[in-house]
Amino acid sequence: xxxxxxxxxxxxxxxxxxxxxxxxxxxxxxxxxxxxxxxxxxxxxxxxxxxxxxxxxxxxxxxxxxxxxxxxxxxxxxxxxxxxxxxxxxxxxxxxxxxxxxxxxxxxxxxxxxxxxxxxxxxxxxxxxxxxxxxxxxxxxxxxxxxxxxxxxxxxxxxxxxxxxxxxxxxxxxxxxxxxxxxxxxxxxxxxxxxxxxxxxxxxxxxxxxxxxxxxxxxxxxxxxxxxxxxxxxxxxxxxxxxxxxxxxxxxxxxxxxxxxxxxxxxxxxxxxxxxxxxxxxxxxxxxxxxxxxxxxxxxxxxxxxxxxxxxxxxxxxxxxxxxxx
Numbered sequence: 418x419x420x421x422x423x424x425x426x427x428x429x430x431x432x433x434x435x436x437x438x439x440x441x442x443x444x445x446x447x448x449x450x451x452x453x454x455x456x457x458x459x460x461x462x463x464x465x466x467x468x469x470x471x472x473x474x475x476x477x478x479x480x481x482x483x484x485x486x487x488x489x490x491x492x493x494x495x496x497x498x499x500x501x502x503x504x505x506x507x508x509x510x511x512x513x514x515x516x517x518x519x520x521x522x523x524x525x526x527x528x529x530x531x532x533x534x535x536x537x538x539x540x541x542x543x544x545x546x547x548x549x550x551x552x553x554x555x556x557x558x559x560x561x562x563x564x565x566x567x568x569x570x571x572x573x574x575x576x577x578x579x580x581x582x583x584x585x586x587x588x589x590x591x592x593x594x595x596x597x598x599x600x601x602x603x604x605x606x607x608x609x610x611x612x613x614x615x616x617x618x619x620x621x622x623x624x625x626x627x628x629x630x631x632x633x634x635x636x637x638x639x640x641x642x643x644x645x646x647x648x649x650x651x652x653x654x655x656x657x658x659x660x661x662x663x664x665x666x667x668x669x670x671x672x673x674x675x676x677x678x679x680x681x682x683x684x685x686x687x688x689x690x691x692x693x694x695x696x697x698x699x700x701x702x703x704x705x706x707x708x709x710x711x712x713x714x715x716x717x718x719x720x721x722x723x724x725x726x727x728x729x730x731x732x733x734x735x736x737x738x739x740x741x742x743x
Contacts (some may be wrong), residue, residue, distance in 0.1 A: 426596070430467035430497070430723075447484065465598050529546070547574040603698050701721075719739050
C-alpha cells in the first residue's frame with residue numbers, strides 16, 4: 418500500500434493493444450508507446466484496466482496481462498465491448514479468465530468484487546456496465562461483431578446494474594468502501610463534451626450535472642439521444658421521469674416520455690444510486706479523458722483512455738493515479 422492512508426489507483430482504459438502495430442525488446446507483440454502507457458506510477462497501489470485492453474482472442478490481450486502482472490502488485494480488470502469481438506460474450510468472459518488463470522495478482526472482475534488487501538477496507542466492484550441500446554442499429558459495431566449482442570445486450574445491462582447496486586450495498590453493510598470499475602461510463606462527463614462538441618451532449622443522470630448543455634431539437638436531437646443512450650448511462654434525467662417508472666411506479670414503459678424502455682429506466686435508476694454511493698468510479702469507452710465530480714454528492718468519475726492509433730483529442734495521461742481517503 419501507499420505510505421499515506423489513502424488508497425491510490427492507477428487508471429487506464431481503451432488500450433486497444435491489438436490495433437497498435439510494433440514490437441520491442443521487452444515484448445514481441447506490444448509497441449513502445451503501449452508499454453509506456455502501461456508503466457507503473459510510483460504512487461499507485463493498484464492498476465485498474467477499465468476495458469478494451471484488446472480482443473480476448475488476440476495474443477496482445479494475454480501479453481498485456483502478463484506484462485502488467487510482472488510490474489504491479491495488483492491489477493483489477495473489467496471487459497470492454499471490444500474484448501468480445503468475433504465471439505459469444507460468455508466465451509469472451511471465459512477467455513479473459515483463462516488468460517489470467519496463472520497470474521495470481523490479476524483480478525478479472527465480471528460482476529465480481531475484489532477486496533483490496535490490508536486494513537484499508539476498500540472493495541473494487543467490477544463489471545462491463547453495459548448500456549441499454551435504444552435499438553440494435555445504435556449498438557455500434559457491437560451488434561455486428563459480438564455474436565449474441567442483439568439477443569442479449571439489454572439483459573447484460575440489467576444484470577450489470579443489479580450487480581453493482583447489490584455489491585455497493587453489501588460493501589457498505591460490511592463497513593467497507595466500495596469503488597466502481599466499469600467500461601461504460603455511469604454518466605456523461607466533461608471530457609465527452611470537450612471531445613464531441615457542446616451541441617452533442619444529452620442530459621445525464623443528475624439534473625445538476627455541470628457537463629450538460631442545451632439539447633438541439635427535432636430529428637437531430639432524437640438521433641443524438643439515441644447515440645448517447647449507447648455511449649452513456651443516464652442519457653435521460655431520471656430525476657425528471659414523470660411516469661415514475663424509474664422508481665417502479667409505472668406499469669407501462671411506454672408511459673415514460675424520457676426513456677425508450679422499462680429496462681432503460683431500471684438500469685439508469687440503479688446506476689444513479691451507485692453513483693451517489695461510491696466515492697470513485699473508474700471507466701472508459703468514450704475515448705475522452707475526464708476527472709470530475711458530475712454533481713454534488715456524486716462519485717468522482719475518472720476516465721483515462723489510450724485510444725486508437727493516431728487518435729486525436731483523447732488527452733491520455735501517462736501513469737494517472739487517483740486516491741481516495743480511507
